[in-house]
Amino acid sequence: MTDNRKTGKALRLLLVSLLCAIAAWLGYAVLGLSLSHVGLGQLVGANLEASGVSHPVTAVLLNFRGYDTLLEMGVLLVALLGVWSLGGMPDYDESSPGPVLDILSRLLIPMLMLVAGYLLWVGAHAPGGAFQAGSVLGAAGVLMMLAGWRLDSRFAGLLLRVVMVSGLGVFVMVSTAMLLIGNGFLEFSPPMAGELILLIEAVATMSIGATLAALFLGSRPAVGPDK
Amino acid sequence: MSGVFLYALLGVGLFVLGLYALIIHAHLLRKILAINVMGTGVFLVLVALAAGNPDAPPDPVPHAMVITGIVVAVSATALALILMLKVSVATGKNHLSDSTRD
Numbered sequence: 001m002t003d004n005r006k007t008g009k010a011l012r013l014l015l016v017s018l019l020c021a022i023a024a025w026l027g028y029a030v031l032g033l034s035l036s037h038v039g040l041g042q043l044v045g046a047n048l049e050a051s052g053v054s055h056p057v058t059a060v061l062l063n064f065r066g067y068d069t070l071l072e073m074g075v076l077l078v079a080l081l082g083v084w085s086l087g088g089m090p091d092y093d094e095s096s097p098g099p100v101l102d103i104l105s106r107l108l109i110p111m112l113m114l115v116a117g118y119l120l121w122v123g124a125h126a127p128g129g130a131f132q133a134g135s136v137l138g139a140a141g142v143l144m145m146l147a148g149w150r151l152d153s154r155f156a157g158l159l160l161r162v163v164m165v166s167g168l169g170v171f172v173m174v175s176t177a178m179l180l181i182g183n184g185f186l187e188f189s190p191p192m193a194g195e196l197i198l199l200i201e202a203v204a205t206m207s208i209g210a211t212l213a214a215l216f217l218g219s220r221p222a223v224g225p226d227k
Numbered sequence: 228m229s230g231v232f233l234y235a236l237l238g239v240g241l242f243v244l245g246l247y248a249l250i251i252h253a254h255l256l257r258k259i260l261a262i263n264v265m266g267t268g269v270f271l272v273l274v275a276l277a278a279g280n281p282d283a284p285p286d287p288v289p290h291a292m293v294i295t296g297i298v299v300a301v302s303a304t305a306l307a308l309i310l311m312l313k314v315s316v317a318t319g320k321n322h323l324s325d326s327t328r329d
Contacts, residue, residue: 015250023243030235033276041286056287057294065291072295079302083309131294208298215305218312 052193054125061129062197066175066186073168073204076211080164084220097147105147112140120205124194130201130208137209142216156221160210167207171200234275241268253322255311259304266300 044056044064051059061069097105116133123129151160174196175186183189188196214221245265249258270293277289315321 012251015247019243019247022246023239026239026242027236030239030272030276031232033279040288041280041283044287045284056284057290060287060291061294065288068291068295072298075299076302079306082306086309086313129294131298135298212301215302218305218309 050189050193052188052195052197053123055123055127055129057127058123058129058197061131062200063188063193066171066188069204070168070171070175070186073171073207076208077164077168080211080214083215083218087219101147105143109140109144112136112143116140116205116209120201123201124198130204133201133205134208135212137205138212138216141209141213145213145217151221153221160214160221163206163210164214165207167204167211170203174200231275231279235272238268238271238273238275241265241271244268255314255321255323256308259307259311262307263300263304266296270296 041056044060047064048054048056048059051063053059053062116136119128119133119136120130121128123133174188178187179185242265245261245263245268248261248264252258252261273289273293273296277286279286311321314323318324
């Protein structure tokens with residue numbers, strides 16, 4: 001027994017020293033980086049005009065590195081499919097929300113929707129954008145579910161699935177349309193770039209919000225009796 | 228300039244702290260939390276180094292990567308949590324059993 005504990009202690013000491021070595025090595029690597037490097041910031045700044053938006057992060061996300069964002073929507077969708085196909089949460093008892101949560105959520109949810117719309121719109125020229133707006137919408141959905149709201153079973157079937165797929169779907173469709181009119185895939189160029197990015201971001205916001213709220217719920221919402 | 232390194236080293240520290248917790252704890256929820264702490268450390272390093280050059284505005288590319296990374300981390304965490312619940316329902320334990328030890 002004491003032997004076991006002794007080896008455990010020795011192993012833990014070994015682990016801590018190994019991790020200290022890793023930390024020192026990583027820290028040395030970080031400290032060794034030169035800070036005066038130009039990076040890609042100047043390149044982004046030089047091409048910002050052509051991206052259709054004036055905020056560099058949004059330009060990178062939706063235009064210069066569109067593949068990242070496209071695949072990220074894919075990851076969200078695949079995670080949701082995984083959660084749904086695992087059959088959802090085991091039973092847990094739902095307690096009824098207290099009056100504070102009930103009233104507070106009534107006040108907060110319109111506000112959260114407004115904030116999400118603002119973040120979406122402002123993303124073109126200031127920090128904000130589809131992901132921020134989508135997570136605010138998702139938080140509104142989580143709050144509503146905590147307050148005891150459930151999606152109406154009429155909308156839980158096809159409509160919910162269409163909303164969830166639409167973020168990825170519209171992105172792919174717009175990019176393919178760009179391919180057809182002679183640009184490259186995922187290559188948005190003026191004069192339409194700003195409008196296209198806004199369209200993609202608006203649909204992606206809805207989709208991200210719905211997906212995040214559904215990930216929180218953990219199980220497929222019940223579909224109405226007609227299915 | 229030293230502030231950049233302070234935050235970057237803090238990120239390295241968070242990463243290693245998360246790695247330690249990931250190895251030491253058997254409970255699956257703690258492992259999931261540890262992976263999230265590790266990811267936060269990486270994000271902190273990226274955001275800190277993006278502001279490295281004091282004469283230029285922060286590099287937007289690492290910022291975009293961090294936004295992408297946060298969303299991926301959230302969805303992976305959701306999937307991991309539901310897997311953990313399934314393991315705990317199926318085996319009655321909240322850690323992965325080691326068959327050589329049992």
